[in-house]
Amino acid sequence: MRRMAVLVVALALALAIGAAGCSKPQQEGTPAGPSATQTKMPTDTGKKGTAANPWVIGMSQCNLGEPWRIRMNDDIKKADEATPQVTVQFKDAQGKEDQQQAQVQEFIDAKVDLLIISPKEAIPLTAPVEKAMDAGIPVIVLDRKIASDKYTCFIGADNTAIGREAGKYLVKLLGGQGNVVELRGLETSTPAGERHRGFVQGIAGSGLKIIASKDCQWFEDVAQKEMATILSRYDKIDAVYGHNDPSAHGAYVAAEQEGKGREKTIKFIGIDGNVDEGLRYVKEGLLAATFDYPTGGKEAIETAVKILSGEEVPKKITLGTALITPENVDRGGEPIAPLVPPDEPTAAGTSTGPGQ
Amino acid sequence: MDELRPGTEGPGSSSLARRALALAGEYRGPVALVVVLVVGILIGGRTPDGRPVFLTGSTHVSVFFEYAEYGILAAGMTLVILTGGIDLSVGSVLGLSSVIFAILTLGCGWSSQWAALAAAGVGAVCGLINGILISRLRFQPFVATLAMMVVARGLAKQVTGHRKIAPALDPWYHVRSLSEMPPIYKGMMSPLAKHGIAVTVLVVPALIIVAAAFFRYTVTGRALDARLFGSSPAGRTARATLSIGAWAIALGLTVWGLAPYLQPASFLFVSSLLLMALVVKVTRFGRHLYAIGGNEEAARLSGVPVARSKVLAYVLCGLFSGLAGIVTTCRLQLGNPEAGATYELDAIAAVVIGGTSLMGGRGSVALTLVGALIMGYANKILSNIQIHGQFLQDGAKLLAKGMIIVLAVLVQEARRRRA
Known part of the structure; x- marks a missing residue:
């Protein structure tokens, strides 16, 4: 009886691991053939960086529990499939710094050709990244920085600039006059601070007034509750600026639930532009606009190929954004190139050509 | 598990097999650990040059370190x-x-x-x-x-x-x-070795204490000790000193050997x-x-x-x-x-x-x-x-x-x- 139980569990274990493997087909877009899997498997023959013997890139993602980070991995996966010279292996640290440290070590032990990391937290990941660099592995840091200069290339968007664009857009949309509610991201997080500062710069000098500004911690349910309170206190609200799309959507739902039809008159805008969130809300007309927060996934793979083929790459690549409205959502939005100092190279969010 | 019952196997092989199984049962913890290690070598991934990741020293170092x-x-x-x-x-x-x-x-x-x-x-x-x-x-x-x-x-x-x-x-x-x-x-x-002599000075006395306690108080320690150094009453103090010293040196060498790797x-x-x-x-x-x-x-x-x-x-x-x-x-x-x-x-x-x-x-x-x-x-x-x-x-x-x-x-x- 007990032996049966042991057997059953052991079998289940084997099945679970097997099933997990099978449920992830290696290639989606590329034509499938008997050799399709082969081409992506690293082998020992010949020169590196060819379809038969691709460079192995390790991608350490800090938390796959967030839609935006799933999108980052998807972007990398898509670029990987379009780039035969490389194959990318993914690891997810589930939001734990120590786990991400361990993963970087594992990639070093596995002697990957290049490491892409989107760090959970700057300071704890600094030493592991330096260790990878010491081991001769080039490192591309995505979205969040580390606490030293010892990496090959940083790719990230500019939250302040995106906040500024959002502010300028609202000024235009409301004709320079109106009351704005701001639903902020988690107060202690850097992006929330930058999206706030940028927005304030964007509306400076206009007649727009922030009548209420609440910390909603990036959460839709919190935003909904905060907005319900704000709705009962203010009769005249012209626009809501959510630091992310779920916050803006939560505000929309609160206005709808109030039952006075104010969701029709208030303009809601958000940031991020994830497929299942912002893009859908804009398409359905719930949000007046959202601003793309690019993941840099595609640029990371392009840069990786350049690094691995020995080309020079800039130390820092700043990504642009895109204004996405119901009119242009099907075209992928209208790209806005980043405003950067002249010595910094740029890559606009949606308009970069192929790497080479 | 029935195999352990006496009389289920032929008289020739039974005693050896039974003893091996009994031993495996006794030390099931370490046995399970060995099984896990073997599984690790078999399916725990490979480095680009085809070696199992579990045969590289740094993997084992990081298991201790990360856990x-x-x-x-x-x-x-x-x-x-x-x-x-x-x-x-x-x-x-x-x-x-x-x-x-x-x-x-x-x-x-x-x-x-x-x-x-x-x-x-x-x-x-x-x-x-x-x-x-x-x-x-x-x-x-x-x-x-x-x-x-x-x-x-x-x-x-x-x-x-x-x-x-x-x-x-x-x-x-x-x-x-x-x-x-x-x-x-x-x-x-x-790694410990980077700390220089100060740590070593602390580690050695600690090892001697652990060695002494092991040899004095644990069943395995006493049995091993008796086997290695004899157990007749004559010259007991000299033998005790010798055995504590030997244990301390053995443990010391282990730590010394691991110092360049373990944190x-x-x-x-x-x-x-x-x-x-x-x-x-x-x-x-x-x-x-x-x-x-x-x-x-x-x-x-x-x-x-x-x-x-x-x-x-x-x-x-x-x-x-x-x-x-x-x-x-x-x-x-x-x-x-x-x-x-x-x-x-x-x-x-x-x-x-x-x-x-x-x-x-x-x-x-x-x-x-x-x-x-x-x-x-x-x-x-x-x-x-x-x-x-x-x-x-x-x-x-x-x-x-x-x-x-x-x-x-x-x-x-x-x-x-x-x-």
Whole structure:
């Protein structure tokens, strides 16, 4: 009886691991053939960086529990499939710094050709990244920085600039006059601070007034509750600026639930532009606009190929954004190139050509 | 498992096979560990030059290193579980002492030793409160430590103001940049050999003490000792000295050999467990833990100081949580008030996989070391397995981990029923 139980569990274990493997087909877009899997498997023959013997890139993602980070991995996966010279292996640290440290070590032990990391937290990941660099592995840091200069290339968007664009857009949309509610991201997080500062710069000098500004911690349910309170206190609200799309959507739902039809008159805008969130809300007309927060996934793979083929790459690549409205959502939005100092190279969010 | 019954096999092979199986049953912990290692070599991934990842030294170094906090927590957790209790607060207490260590060293500019003492002390005080609530005020261990889990986490957030403690966080902070961090921050995480002679001077006497205790008090130690050095009364003192010396040198060479690779954090992990294994085996306190876990009322009636022993078990558990907190601070290079969340579950899993019963009174700390290593290696395997060139995703890993726990307990139970 007990032996049966042991057997059953052991079998289940084997099945679970097997099933997990099978449920992830290696290639989606590329034509499938008997050799399709082969081409992506690293082998020992010949020169590196060819379809038969691709460079192995390790991608350490800090938390796959967030839609935006799933999108980052998807972007990398898509670029990987379009780039035969490389194959990318993914690891997810589930939001734990120590786990991400361990993963970087594992990639070093596995002697990957290049490491892409989107760090959970700057300071704890600094030493592991330096260790990878010491081991001769080039490192591309995505979205969040580390606490030293010892990496090959940083790719990230500019939250302040995106906040500024959002502010300028609202000024235009409301004709320079109106009351704005701001639903902020988690107060202690850097992006929330930058999206706030940028927005304030964007509306400076206009007649727009922030009548209420609440910390909603990036959460839709919190935003909904905060907005319900704000709705009962203010009769005249012209626009809501959510630091992310779920916050803006939560505000929309609160206005709808109030039952006075104010969701029709208030303009809601958000940031991020994830497929299942912002893009859908804009398409359905719930949000007046959202601003793309690019993941840099595609640029990371392009840069990786350049690094691995020995080309020079800039130390820092700043990504642009895109204004996405119901009119242009099907075209992928209208790209806005980043405003950067002249010595910094740029890559606009949606308009970069192929790497080479 | 029926094979163990006498008479089920032919007379020729039976005795050898039976003895081998009995031996495997006796040492099921180490056997399971070997099985895990073999599985690791077979499916634990390969380096680009085709070697199994599990045959590279750095993989084993990182298992010990990455599992350090869990192992240290499990050392204290085993004591508590032996009494039939549980401590859910270890993860939160780890977080609390982690931020206190960070504030004292980075903020107030305390020296590492004093800050470490204070952080460990905070852990011990939390344990003391747990112990008093449980033994004097008759709280159920689950409830008392659940409350401590919430309170310690709340305190950690309160004292930090919900922020992570890093250099130059506030204007008054003593440490202004990453390069000014006290040496323990880098030292805890870099191989022992880099610390030079000072550590060696500390390590050698400690080894002699451990060697002496091993040879004097453990059954295996005494038997080995008698076999190697004889047991007739003549020249006993000379032989004892010789054997202690030999053990100390053997252990010393092991540490010396590992020093270029293993970090102090890993040594803390292994030595916490070995020390507690010895304490439980050797001291009256250790025997009392088993007595209390077996039958608390009977233990009380036969004169076991139940309340005192329980309080001490929780204090030690808290102390180890504090120690683990210091390791975490050095690992993250900052004090995170969220650190250690859900660590209690991993610590309990290591204890249970080792074979210590949650009902109390049965198990040992040495088995917990095996359990912790099984968990550590299983994590490493799951992290390295590749299917179609891709690593496992979180869901599959969690499924596998859960089933490893069930499997381990089933094996343990099968063994117990037979006995």
